[in-house]
Amino acid sequence: MDALAGVVGQELRKRIILRMYEGGKIPPAILICGSEGVGLRALAVEISKLLLCERDTPPCGDCRSCRLAIRGEHPDILYLLPLPAGERAKRLDWVKQLLSNPYLPVMFTVPASITIDDIRFLEEQIQLTPAFGGRKLAVIFDAHRMTPEAQNAFLKTLEEPPDYAHIILTTPYPDRLFETIVSRTQRFFLGRLSSREIKEYLESRTDATESQIELVSHLSEGSLGRAFLLLDREYFSARKRMLDLFLSLLRSPEDTVLLEVVQLFQNTRDKKLVSNFFAVSRSVLNDIVLYQRTGEAKFIVNIDRKDEIVEVAHLLPAEKVEEYIRVLDEKMSFLERNPNLQVLVFDFIFRLAGRDL
Ligand SMILES: [Zn+2]
The missing domain is CATH 3.40.50.300 (P-loop containing nucleotide triphosphate hydrolases)
Incomplete structure (x- = not known):
């Protein structure tokens, strides 16, 4: 041993x-x-x-x-x-x-x-x-x-x-x-751990599928703790829904999409849900910035949504993405102060959509 x-x-x-x-x-x-x-x-x-x-x-x-x-x-x-x-x-x-x-x-x-x-x-x-x-x-x-x-x-x-x-x-x-x-x-x-170390550990100690492990070892940024969180089945399906919504918001912020986000967070008191939504959004915005700066898709960590991220990166002006990141970071820093969660999320998505709350 x-x-x-x-x-x-x-x-x-x-x-x-x-x-x-x-x-x-x-x-x-x-x-x-x-x-x-x-x-x-x-x-x-x-x-x-x-x-x-x-x-x-x-x-x-x-x-x-x-x-x-x-x-x-x-x-x-x-x-x-x-x-x-x-x-x-x-x-x-x-x-x-x-x-x-x-x-x-x-x-x-x-x-x-x-x-x-x-x-x-x-x-x-x-x-x-x-x-x-x-x-x-x-x-x-x-x-x-x-x-x-x-x-x-x-x-x-x-x-x-x-x-x-x-x-x-x-x-x-x-x-x-x-x-x-x-x-x-x-x-x-x-x-930080290497993605190989994380991959090997998850392969030997969990029953996650090969493609899940591949994705998670990329997304976890060298943190095995984060890898475990990402592997959680509930989190995985929640992440999918958040990615769907956030990418639609970035592509075309139509009323129907806004309404769906509003529904997801309506009445929520779950700080973890909001914090996960912000973290997922932040990682997508990071991917977009890296792609816009380098023109290379290999830096994208959300590898399961690579094509859509590249598409959005071509669609959005770089200054807009920077602005979204600034707004999001501000909202994320408020999260520690026990704010009204709905106001925080809605303010973020409405600013993203260019509308007044
Ligand atoms: Zn002993």
């Missing part, structure tokens, strides 16, 4: 970590960063197993410690993740869901954060003597979602951790952490 097998690719980083482990030099505080879905959480889990495994060839994945770590039940590992206020009591359930596929983010429709109470709990737990062996771990997923008060409290833990403790943070946004936190950690940066 490969060492650190729970992490796809990232061979160089894995070798460095194993060498550190063999030399007894795994740092007490680690910050794992890189894009969402490339293995940040997976690596944090593997390092935890590595440090607590009870066999000679760690992490074996099979001893008592490894099995408890994978299930989120190890008494010497505390996992924290951002949760909405109403879900805090169910932390362990969410941890288990996250660990069942660390490549997929746990998403909520309401704001989720790591609070000062979470950090106080961590501080309490880490001061307790290890239950099994010599070490104790605290793992904070999406550490950038710590509130400023939480970061302040956490800084104190980082300054004087017990000598048996290791702390691991993961985040795609290290710049949202206090500089004083970042400077006290050893940073590991994980790069």
